[in-house]
Every structure is written in structure tokens, then in C-alpha cells.
Amino acid sequence: MEKKEYQKALDYYFQSLAISQKMKRKDHVRNAYEKISKAFKVLPDQEKADEYYKNFSFLNDSINTAEKKVLHIIVERLTPREKTEERNKTLLYISIAILSAIFLGILFFVSKAYIKNQKKKMSLSSRKMNSSRKKMSR
Numbered sequence: 674m675e676k677k678e679y680q681k682a683l684d685y686y687f688q689s690l691a692i693s694q695k696m697k698r699k700d701h702v703r704n705a706y707e708k709i710s711k712a713f714k715v716l717p718d719q720e721k722a723d724e725y726y727k728n729f730s731f732l733n734d735s736i737n738t739a740e741k742k743v744l745h746i747i748v749e750r751l752t753p754r755e756k757t758e759e760r761n762k763t764l765l766y767i768s769i770a771i772l773s774a775i776f777l778g779i780l781f782f783v784s785k786a787y788i789k790n791q792k793k794k795m796s797l798s799s800r801k802m803n804s805s806r807k808k809m810s811r
Contacts, residue, residue, distance in 0.1 A: 683712045703732040 686709045693701035706729035713722035 679712050679716050683709060683716075686712060699732060699736055703729055703736060706732060 686705055690702060690705035690709065693705055706725050710722050710725035710729055713719075713725060716722075
């Protein structure tokens, strides 16, 4: 239609419409109706432009309704899956927090025992040193 050969464009659009209808491609049929409507509007044949625009509009609404139904079904199926995934994530975070707390608790008690042991060793070694100094000073 860019070259303003509207009648030739209409011939191709009608061929496209026939092929699309045979293939049962509603989206292509819809597009063909829209292009045919625009071509008739430019020619000007408002009656046929309106007729094909109505066909386009009806099919467009039908396709949009079907797409919305499909999307609604997909969303309904995803919602429980998403809830399960969210629950699993929460359990994972709780498990990590509990394991971290246990690890930190063990680390705390082990380090406390290590420090206590070191203090005993130091106390024992300082006693030995004191006793050996006392023996030397006698």
C-alpha cells in the first residue's frame, strides 16, 4: 500500500486472508481483515471498510479473550507452585539460621574450653616456675 497501488494490495490481502483461513491462523486472519479495512478506507469504500473493520474487531476481541483465559489458567497454576517455592525458601532460611546458631554455639563452647585449658597450662607453668625459683633461692 506504500506505493498507492491499493487494488493490487487488496488482491494480495484477500489471498493472504484465504490462506490464513485455510491454515486456521486466527491472528493472521485478524491482520488481513485490518489491512483490507484500511485499503478500502483509502479507496474510499467506507461500507466495505466498515464491514472488514467489524470482522477485524470481532476476531481481535475473540483472540484477546482467549489469550486472557489462557493467561488466567497459567496464573492459577503458577500461584500454588509459587507458594510452595516461597515456603521452601523460608524453610531453607530457617534451616540455615538454626545451623548457623548451632555452629556458633559449638564454636563458643570449644573456644571457651580452649581458653580455660590454656589458662590451666599457664597457671601450672607459672607454679612450676615459682617452685623452681624457690628451690634455687634456697
